[in-house]
Amino acid sequence: MAATPFRTPWGLRWMSAGGTLEFRPRDLLSFRWVAVAVILVAWFVYYPIVDNFIVSTTDEDIFTGEVTQVGLANYRRLLDDPIVWLSLWNNFLYAAISIVFQVFGAFILAAMIEGLDSERLKRFWRAVYFIPSAISITITGLLFYFIYQPDIGFLDAVLKASGLGALMRPWLGDEQTAIYAIIAMSQWQGFGYSTLLFAVAIQKIPRELYDAAIIDGAGPLRRLWNVTVPLTREMTGLMIIITVTGAFQVFNEVMVMTAGGPNNSSQVLGTWLYQQGFTENNFGYGAAIAAVIFAVTMLTGIAQLLYTRRRRVQL
Amino acid sequence: MTTAAAIASEAPAAPVNIWSVIARIFLHAFLICLGIVVLYPLLWMAMNGFKNNAQIFGDPFALPLTWSWTNYVDAWNRGVRDYLTVSILVTVASALCTVLISAWTAYGLTRTKMPGKPLIVGLVLGGLMLSPTVAVIPLVKMMQALGLYNTYWALIVLYTAFRIPFSTFLIRAYMLDLPRDVDEAATIDGATEGQIFRKITLPLCRPIIVSCIILHVLFAWNEYLFAMIFSGATGMQTLPVGLTAIMATHGTNYGVVFAAMTLSALPIVVVFFAAQRYFIRGLSEGIGK
Numbered sequence: 001m002a003a004t005p006f007r008t009p010w011g012l013r014w015m016s017a018g019g020t021l022e023f024r025p026r027d028l029l030s031f032r033w034v035a036v037a038v039i040l041v042a043w044f045v046y047y048p049i050v051d052n053f054i055v056s057t058t059d060e061d062i063f064t065g066e067v068t069q070v071g072l073a074n075y076r077r078l079l080d081d082p083i084v085w086l087s088l089w090n091n092f093l094y095a096a097i098s099i100v101f102q103v104f105g106a107f108i109l110a111a112m113i114e115g116l117d118s119e120r121l122k123r124f125w126r127a128v129y130f131i132p133s134a135i136s137i138t139i140t141g142l143l144f145y146f147i148y149q150p151d152i153g154f155l156d157a158v159l160k161a162s163g164l165g166a167l168m169r170p171w172l173g174d175e176q177t178a179i180y181a182i183i184a185m186s187q188w189q190g191f192g193y194s195t196l197l198f199a200v201a202i203q204k205i206p207r208e209l210y211d212a213a214i215i216d217g218a219g220p221l222r223r224l225w226n227v228t229v230p231l232t233r234e235m236t237g238l239m240i241i242i243t244v245t246g247a248f249q250v251f252n253e254v255m256v257m258t259a260g261g262p263n264n265s266s267q268v269l270g271t272w273l274y275q276q277g278f279t280e281n282n283f284g285y286g287a288a289i290a291a292v293i294f295a296v297t298m299l300t301g302i303a304q305l306l307y308t309r310r311r312r313v314q315l
Numbered sequence: 316m317t318t319a320a321a322i323a324s325e326a327p328a329a330p331v332n333i334w335s336v337i338a339r340i341f342l343h344a345f346l347i348c349l350g351i352v353v354l355y356p357l358l359w360m361a362m363n364g365f366k367n368n369a370q371i372f373g374d375p376f377a378l379p380l381t382w383s384w385t386n387y388v389d390a391w392n393r394g395v396r397d398y399l400t401v402s403i404l405v406t407v408a409s410a411l412c413t414v415l416i417s418a419w420t421a422y423g424l425t426r427t428k429m430p431g432k433p434l435i436v437g438l439v440l441g442g443l444m445l446s447p448t449v450a451v452i453p454l455v456k457m458m459q460a461l462g463l464y465n466t467y468w469a470l471i472v473l474y475t476a477f478r479i480p481f482s483t484f485l486i487r488a489y490m491l492d493l494p495r496d497v498d499e500a501a502t503i504d505g506a507t508e509g510q511i512f513r514k515i516t517l518p519l520c521r522p523i524i525v526s527c528i529i530l531h532v533l534f535a536w537n538e539y540l541f542a543m544i545f546s547g548a549t550g551m552q553t554l555p556v557g558l559t560a561i562m563a564t565h566g567t568n569y570g571v572v573f574a575a576m577t578l579s580a581l582p583i584v585v586v587f588f589a590a591q592r593y594f595i596r597g598l599s600e601g602i603g604k
Contacts (some may be wrong), residue, residue: 027430033423033508034435036416037479044476045442048450048457055452109349112342127591128350131357134587135580136537138555142562142576143360152569154359154375192353193598200599220338249446252539256559270448270540277452278544287452294449301444 049294056287074288084289087269090179091296094186094268095247101187102194103239109191110198111228115220126199129192137189141256144185148172148257172258175265182257182266186250194239201235202228237307245300248293269293357580364390364574371569390561390575397550398557398579405467405553406535409474414527416475417482418520422512424483425490426498436487442480447473447540458545469545470553474535482527485600489523490516526597529590536583554579 059070078084113125132140147153148171156168171181205228213223251270254260260267260275267275269289277286363371364386365379423429424436454473455464463469493516501511517524542553552560558572558579565571587594 024428027428030423030427030429033427034420034429034439037420037439037483038435040416040472040476041439041442041479044454044457044473045445045450045480046438048453049445051453051457052449112346115342125346125350127588129353130587131584132353134533134583135357136539136555136583138537138539138558139576139580142558142572143356146363146569146573147356147359152371152375157375188353188356196595197598200595245446249448251448252555255539255543273448273451278455283452290449290452293446297446297449298444 052287052290052294055283056291057284059284060281070284074285075291077285078288078292083264083267083272084269084292086264087267087272088292090266090268091248091250093179094183094250095244097183098187098190098243098247099240102191102243103236106191106194106239107198107232107236110195110202111224113195114199114202122199126192126196130196131192132189133193135189137186137252138256140189141182141185141253144181144188145172145257148181172266173262175262178258178262178266182254185257186253189253194243197239198232198235201232205231238304241300241304241307245297245304248296248300360573360580361577364570364577366570366573368567368569371573386570386574387578390571390578393565393571394557394561395554395575395578398552398554399582401467401546401552401557402536402554405470405474406532408467409471409478409535410528410531412471412475413478413482413531414524417479417486417527418517418524419512420479420483421486421490422508422516424487426495426511426516427508439483440480442477443484447477451540451544454541455544463545465546465548465551467546467551470538470541473541473545474531474538478531478534482531485527485530485597486520486523488600489520493519522593522596523600525590526593526600529586529593530597532586533583533594 056074057069057071058067059073060067109129113122116122116125147155150156150168150170155171159165159167169177171177209227209231210223213227218226249270250268251274254266254268254271255274258266260271269292273286273289273293276282276289359375362379365382365384366386370377370380420439424432424439429435458464458469463472497515498511501515506514537555538553539555542556543559546552546556558575561575562572
């Protein structure tokens with residue numbers, strides 16, 4: 001068994017696993033377990049991110065294929081591009097509205113479902129509300145594209161039937177409403193997913209806490225506020241961070257429903273990146289937009305890391 | 316563990332309170348209304364697959380006059396069958412690769428004396444923070460250079476690489492909680508690491524591996540950005556991309572488009588109901604740790 005251990009050089013000691021101070025050449029064989037994953041992730045996940053920053057400092061002539069170094073010009077262009085600011089605003093709207101419905105709304109809904117008496121009913125509603133989340137957002141996006149159409153969709157027909165005919169409009173064709181119509185679809189598609197997660201978190205709360213609260217004479221709302229809310233706080237924090245991260249990466253549904261239109265009014269960073277990079281072949285500028293998405297998701301990612309770490313320390 | 320009631324819960328001995336009865340009726344009514352909001356659009360989609368254009372443009376709420384499967388058969392023959400084949404191929408291949416590689420990696424990260432382990436853990440799990448959107452422009456050039464552009468391989472490789480961090484994260488967390496005495500006994504009996512992995516650890520990890528496969532299937536089946544960019548060519552498209560192609564070519568024959576959408580949505584809904592338990596485990600483990 002024993003290859004003679006020798007003392008680790010000081011610099012390697014901090015890297016050694018589990019506090020073992022010895023370094024045995026044999027242990028290098030363990031790398032075979034992780035080699036494939038490390039190579040694939042480094043090559044296809046990390047390297048492109050690095051490359052993206054290099055591309056973002058260049059400008060490529062699509063006719064000659066000639067690449068010129070432009071330094072930070074693409075980033076300066078970002079600051080002057082009104083569509084970038086509009087996209088950021090739309091991503092922000094996406095995040096804010098999703099927090100209201102997919103975090104707070106979903107939490108209340110999960111509490112309502114878990115408060116039902118019948119185990120069967122709980123399972124039934126959780127599953128029903130989750131169905132849209134199982135379906136591709138490309139499909140639900142297309143579906144709502146039709147639902148919002150004035151000629152064949154049913155939304156305007158519902159409004160008309162309920163006496164709200166004044167509100168009827170081509171939801172996706174109107175600059176004022178396009179982005180809200182897309183966000184509304186995304187709430188419809190996603191709330192069941194977070195409801196399910198909150199339901200799981202609520203189930204983990206020990207039943208005795210509720211019994212104690214009942215003995216103390218706490219009504220349903222008091223129990224919700226004093227037991228359920230504090231004990232699912234971690235999940236709520238995580239859901240907020242995940243929702244914000246997702247909101248700044250949004251692409252599919254906007255692409256399918258409006259492709260950023262009309263008149264760029266529903267553009268988000270993802271679709272603007274696609275249009276610049278792939279429709280107009282401004283690879284360099286597209287890469288600079290990608291760098292903005294990277295910066296935002298990095299911030300939320302770090303927030304999530306700190307959050308989970310703090311939580312683990314508390315436990 | 317017993318399920319806890321959250322609100323509107325019954326105190327068994329409480330006198331019947333008129334307000335609590337009203338509240339409960341209101342609660343059920345709300346849940347039912349929301350259920351209708353969720354299910355009606357999906358039903359409408361499936362219904363419209365049975366209609367012709369005249370009926371679709373007529374009354375949007377009407378039931379189909381005849382239950383004819385023509386649109387569904389049409390959609391199936393004019394694309395959905397091919398897209399479905401590609402989607403199944405890409406999903407199954409990338410799911411197998413991802414889960415196998417992730418289980419391997421998780422084993423190496425939990426059961427071996429690898430030097431620099433924290434660094435490798437950080438490297439692999441750090442990939443969770445990086446989004447495909449940010450990588451997409453360099454990836455196009457890379458795939459062109461590798462000759463993988465417009466092949467299934469581009470999607471299989473990318474889905475695998477981008478999902479390894481998440482699957483490894485789930486399987487590693489599960490392996491950390493597994494008892495190790497069996498491994499130690501096997502080591503004393505002279506079993507190699509490879510044998511322990513295959514005969515002991517992998518079978519013990521079956522529940523989380525099933526969860527990983529299902530979450531991967533959900534991801535790969537529904538993925539759109541990579542699919543659109545790397546498999547845009549005819550005959551290579553996965554279902555979501557193919558659907559938008561059907562929109563472009565049969566956009567005026569709405570019945571066929573609705574039928575195609577319904578056919579694309581159906582498999583994943585069936586998978587969800589068949590494997591709900593694993594699904595929920597994977598989701599809650601993935602977010603809670």
